[in-house]
Amino acid sequence: xxxxxxxxxxxxxxxVFTFLPQVLKTWKEKSAKDVSLMMFVIAFINxxxxxxxxxxxxxxVIIITNVLMIIMCSIMILLKLRYKNV
Amino acid sequence: xxxxxxxxxxxxxxxVFTFLPQVLKTWKEKSAKDVSLMMFVIAFINxxxxxxxxxxxxxxVIIITNVLMIIMCSIMILLKLRYKNV
Numbered sequence: 469x470x471x472x473x474x475x476x477x478x479x480x481x482x483x484v485f486t487f488l489p490q491v492l493k494t495w496k497e498k499s500a501k502d503v504s505l506m507m508f509v510i511a512f513i514n515x516x517x518x519x520x521x522x523x524x525x526x527x528x529v530i531i532i533t534n535v536l537m538i539i540m541c542s543i544m545i546l547l548k549l550r551y552k553n554v
Numbered sequence: 555x556x557x558x559x560x561x562x563x564x565x566x567x568x569x570v571f572t573f574l575p576q577v578l579k580t581w582k583e584k585s586a587k588d589v590s591l592m593m594f595v596i597a598f599i600n601x602x603x604x605x606x607x608x609x610x611x612x613x614x615v616i617i618i619t620n621v622l623m624i625i626m627c628s629i630m631i632l633l634k635l636r637y638k639n640v
Contacts, residue, residue, distance in 0.1 A: 471610075472607065472610040472611050475603065475606060475607045475610060476607050476611075478603060479600060479603040479604050479607050482596065482599065482600040482603060483600055483604075485596060486593060486596050486597050486600065487593065488593075489590040489592035489593045489596065490589070490590040490592075490593040492590075493588070493590040493592075494588065494590075497588065499587075499588050500588050501585075501587075501588055502579070502580065502583065502585050502586050502587055502588035502589050503576070503588050503589055504575040504576040504578075504579040504580075506575035506579075507572060507573065507574075507575045507576040510568065510571060510572050510575065511572050513568065514565060514568040514569055514572065517561065517564060517565040517568060518565050518569075520561060521558065521561045521562050521565050524557075524558040524561060525558050525562075
């Protein structure tokens with residue numbers, strides 16, 4: 469594997485974990501008043517687009533990255549709806 | 555331009571706007587207690603990786619997408635540090 473491929477896969481791997489700190493923080497503190505629901509709705513729609521793109525060009529890295537992100541994003545939307553006024 | 559390319563560019567364009575609703579919400583409400591700083595720190599580091607990857611493989615779409623995202627992400631980190639306890 470060449471250097472640029474290692475960098476690309478590493479960047480993808482880090483991307484997957486972007487939403488995790490927010491999910492953990494909201495889960496722990498049970499408060500999401502200041503969190504933007506719209507941010508996660510846009511991310512959700514965007515991840516569907518990326519999954520469709522990944523399927524179309526048959527790229528498993530894009531598919532796996534975005535399936536994991538859409539799971540995290542869905543959990544965050546549910547947490548936000550539950551704790552929106554807290 | 556083929557269909558899969560249009561889908562890819564559209565997905566990139568939507569990605570750029572992911573953080574915008576959070577920036578606007580925090581700017582307006584001057585409160586970011588519930589927002590995870592770690593999420594945006596991870597995103598910041600990740601965008602540097604993506605920009606480096608984009609430069610390496612000479613892909614302007616990846617470079618432009620992530621330069622715009624890192625600007626948005628930086629604004630959000632500054633807002634979070636300013637309003638973290640509100």
